[in-house]
Amino acid sequence: MRTALLLAAALFATASFAEDAATLEKSPPPAPYVQVSKALPLPEFIPGLGTLFVNPDTLPAGPFLAYDHDGKLSATIYMVPLEDLQGGKSFDGLAVGAPSVTSVDIYFNAGHAGVEKPHAHVVLFHDDGAKERLAK
């Protein structure tokens, strides 16, 4: 009985993970994700980041889901305030928009609406062409 329950739970978890990945692949992702440019004064498509969605509960770190002009999930982005890191805060076990990651960019950002403090952008690209599609 106990085994059956565990098995059922495991199956359910697997199924829901697969469903998540599939529903996130195309814009817009389901609630609680919101389109950043609809909630904050930011351009709808930010050069280099694309069209961003985030679950507000996960701010500031994210994940931010980054979609290209065709609505294809192209990157998962984390925004990590330097002050938080320096103060000993860590950001662990963050979700990923898609399981495949082909390259990662990390760079400084001086702050923008939503994440005002100076922070690092950690950008996980999900395919080889993603960076180019998000460029502009």
Added chain:
Amino acid sequence: MSFSRRLVLALGGGALATLVSPGRPWAGTVETVEMRGTARGERIWFEPRGLAVSSGTTIRFLNHDPGNSHTATAYHPSVLDRLRRIPKAAAPWDSDFLLPGQSFEVTLTAPGVYDFYCQPHEPMGMVGRIVVGTPETPGWEGPSADTTDIAADSLAVFPAVADILAKGRIGGA
């Protein structure tokens, strides 16, 4: 660019006054201050960060940063409760957030020194200074001496009034 503007540029600044002034004696000059940023937002700034103009000049704040929103906000108690860093006789302004390509205009008439900032980026030194008229202009009010309501890093970005008056415009990242 309009044909007349091209013509004016071709003829040079001296011709501008001759061509434009007689027909439009009431028209004030417009000067643009751009909000700029690097492609990935590592640095942001006003360009120019120091500007000298005559009374009645309209300042057009234009967000030229494709990836970020900015404000141009006067230091004044009536806007976000800051200590005044514009002439007492001047009206404060706040552009609110400007998206890329958006602009906001304010006409400056009271002579003196105007300091302004970008709300989210002031801590990163995104501030600027406009000087209207010269110390010889009647009613001219010099720069604020306050150092308590502004970060030293931001304060260091304001060019000296004498330098702004001498050069007319100070910028370059």
